Amino acid sequence: MLVYEFISNGTLYDHLHVEGPISLSWNNRLRIATETAKSLAYLHSTVAMPIIHRDVKSANILLDDTLTAKVADFGASTYIPMEKSGLTRAQGTRGYWDPMYFYTGRLTEKSDVYSFGVVLVELLTRKKPFSYLFSDDEGLVVHFVTLFAEGNLLQILDPQVIEEGGKEVQEVAAIAITCVKLKGEDRPTMRQVELTLEGLRAS
Template sequence: MKLPSFVLLLHGPIWSFVHLVEEVDARPDPLVSSLSVPLSSPSPAPLTPIPPNLSSMVAFSPGSQEGSENHHQMDPNKKLLIALIVASTALGAIILSLTCLWIYQRRNSLKSHNENPYNSGSKYNSSRMRSNKRAVSLMDYKSLETATENFQESNILGEGGFGCVYKARLDDNVDVAVKRLDGGSQDSIKEFETEVDLLSKIQHPNVTSLLGYSIHSKTRLLVYELMQNGSLETQLHGPSHGSALNWHLRMKIALDTARGLEYLHEHCNPPVIHRDLKSSNILLDSNFNAKLSDFGLAVTNGSQYKKNIKLSGTLGYVAPEYLLDGKLTDKSDVYAFGVVLLELLLGRKHVEKLAPAQCQSIVTWAMPQLTDRLKLPDIVDHVIRNTMDLKHLYQVAAVAVLCVQPEPSYRPLIADVLHSLVPLVPVELGGTLRVPQPEFPVDDTTVPSSC
């Protein structure tokens, strides 16, 4: 690496000064040499023998003789002081040069970051996107096209705002999900770049993994790990209507989702607001482990107050203060989480149509009944009704009520929600609840009769 000129200038005097000190140390002491010449004095006196260690206590400057006895020997304290001054000056110069070198490298690093084509919006066309943790690979478009059977309709797993998600099998027989974003709109490009940028930095068991991406003309592809059980929305509101999700599995999904959000809010640097949390963006693997997906609308600095950010999200999950005033904080994600928790609890959609031009949100419908302990058991999803401890049901309802409070300051932090849910999930599913094993009835025919 080529060093800047000012660093070289600083290094030059330092090493010259060090060589000068070495030369002075090797030079014979003029004071010691002059002692071999008789000195004239008003009252001659015999010369005092010179201590053998005097020559090692020589000053760094030869000085000048003026024929006075005061200059025959240099004060050791003075020599020590000079040595300390020289050492301090050299050390200070070294520290200054290292500081300048660090500043230079820092400026070069920032400059290279700003010149990175990825930061230039739609002009980005790099072969790899790197982050502090890992790199997301550029994948061959033709190979992905073949893996999806030319994006055959029968391979569609779901649909999003800018395209569809397809099931695909790669050459090494690995099944993946491929999201196809069509069109070159600024919003589409921005979401693609945000998704790749964030997911290349984020690694967490409850956040979906991005395996690669591809750019072909105006089409952009994102390749993810395949989640075999689809989305939470499909499980709850699809053909099965939640029949595969018992009470404990639903609490596990809620806990996994809370863990993913807690990672984004508390452990990412800078913090991240998902901004589009909903049941269709919570994916489930073969063991019903839940993972957050679709980070195209996410924004950083999640713990800081945000205002005047373009309104985005899904009606029914968007927090009131963001919808009405454009105020966005991490509490906006907490509100959306509360809506998802109500879906898990009640089995209803986030918004339901009452009439062709009239809709009702799950929050509006449920709030009057959630705090009534007599009504609450009757509005629970019929699939799980009467299958849970009522104390646990009341606790989950209380958490949901707090999360969907209109005033954001009344909502808990997602970390507090997480701590409230952990005791409700069995140990084998990632919580701390110890479920008693059912007692099997004793078969009387196997018990020997007494005489």
């Protein structure tokens, strides 16, 4: 028998996509992002053998009665062999998948980084990654990256984020952009992301 902590506030997905214009405050979103990054960084670098989660998404980030983030659903997780070779069976959720998997057949720590970047985009926009479609070939991430490059990010940001967030919003958007870069080697580690987010919260 397995006993789990009772999580009273549902998932991050539930809070972001609730009906109505008001969702989690910007400060709570930034804190939840930081706590999630810290959890993933621990999986990747602190335990004896690194673990990749393989299904990082807002529905797998649980919130307790103080809205503290708990990363859940490790059913898809796997230890990373020391040689990091061989094919990895596809896991995850459409909209959060690392696109490099389709080129390499491998999931790595950087696959979790990509999925976390999608969660950051979701936190900033309150758009659903698996259903948002700007055009036939432009989903949420591609559209977000395009608007960021054009300096038109306000077109897609959640109005509540615009109202409550300060300079951190642009900086969190920049972190998201680095996380969702096509090539894994161009993405930061989760530890780097964690430290950057911690720095934003402390500033």
